[in-house]
């Protein structure tokens with residue numbers, strides 16, 4: 506017996522896939538050609554398995570801003586804001602985000618993972634508080650609950666009724682009740698009924714925390730996410746997001762209408778004990794935010810692409826996981842077929858994400874396609890052609 | 904048979920019927936059956952079954968409690984413990 510024994514089962518599968526050169530978890534993009542193209546195994550491939558929803562990774566202003574920050578402020582911050590100081594860029598971005606969201610307060614973290622980990626673990630404490638989370642919440646929300654040590658109860662995915670039952674059972678003596686949901690869920694592309702969740706949460710004296718990692722910049726009339734689309738910006742208690750998807754950088758944030766959010770700066774370990782985001786990351790995220798605020802046509806383009814792809818793929822007879830959304834997931838009967846379909850698409854020059862159990866909702870096997878505003882007509886044609894070929898082989902596969 | 908013993912048996916049988924979907928190998932379930940070692944259930948599948956059980960008994964079993972539970976017998980005991988409160 507040693508420390509490595511526990512990895513063995515998974516390692517066998519991993520190594521087998523690597524040996525035949527088809528391990529989805531070791532795909533290397535040898536050259537990044539554009540927001541939607543890369544060379545994989547020497548071959549130009551359409552990228553449809555990113556989170557580059559707005560396609561801003563090569564936006565000119567964002568690259569210039571990052572280059573300037575790099576030249577003027579250096580490559581790294583070399584420390585945490587708590588111990589080593591804040592750069593004015595951190596503050597400026599927090600102000601910009603708070604202003605855009607119409608929420609008074611915002612704290613920037615080094616990744617979206619750390620934003621959720623840091624906020625949830627600081628907000629809820631063992632003994633006095635309870636956290637209720639949607640069953641399909643992202644790993645970092647689960648990890649935030651664990652780090653907090655507070656009692657954690659799961660409710661059924663996207664079911665305000667299931668939450669209602671569980672909140673009704675809670676000990677009235679509890680002090681805090683934190684409810685965590687997401688906006689758009691990244692595996693299926695389904696969206697939370699935020700209004701109903703806010704009603705149930707507040708009826709029971711709780712606070713609602715919405716992770717808009719995948720919906721920020723994408724949903725809502727001005728891109729403020731599913732909370733805006735549901736007209737709930739003034740009602741939710743905490744709003745979290747990441748720079749790593751629509752903002753095309755690295756970092757994360759939590760915003761709130763409650764001024765007490767500022768307490769995180771001296772209570773949240775994942776804020777206090779890790780290096781702050783680099784100047785280049787902050788500068789490009791700030792520039793991308795400006796683009797999101799001023800260029801509504803990017804969002805319009807994304808949703809046009811969503812309509813085209815969702816419509817075309819649906820027609821082919823696949824089982825789709827949700828209504829049209831920037832994530833379009835095709836469900837397969839098992840891992841083997843999903844894997845074969847994934848390999849088929851890559852051979853056709855289209856890269857999507859393979860998602861198989863454990864860790865997928867209801868233990869489903871699926872191929873997850875992410876749509877980008879930067880997908881041009883040629884990209885879309887290639888994706889549709891590849892899915893056409895996949896349909897011929899896999900639609901009726903059992 | 905004492906009332907407690909009877910209730911124990913009732914809960915045990917009910918739980919066994921709720922667990923059936925993750926008993927893919929068709930094992931005979933006992934109090935000692937281990938979710939991971941015997942049923943080879945994935946931890947998320949166990950969490951999902953627990954939601955069924957919660958709704959059936961109108962109780963909440965926190966994840967912190969679930970993570971300590973290894974066998975069906977321990978789950979039965981946890982349900983009794985929570986029902987008592």
Ligand SMILES: Cc1ncc(COP(=O)(O)O)c(C=O)c1O
Nearest residue numbers: 616617618643691718747749756
């Ligand atoms: C729902 C959700 N929240 C948070 C994160 C973490 O974001 P980041 O990549 O910035 O750590 C992700 C992405 O991985 C996510 O899908």
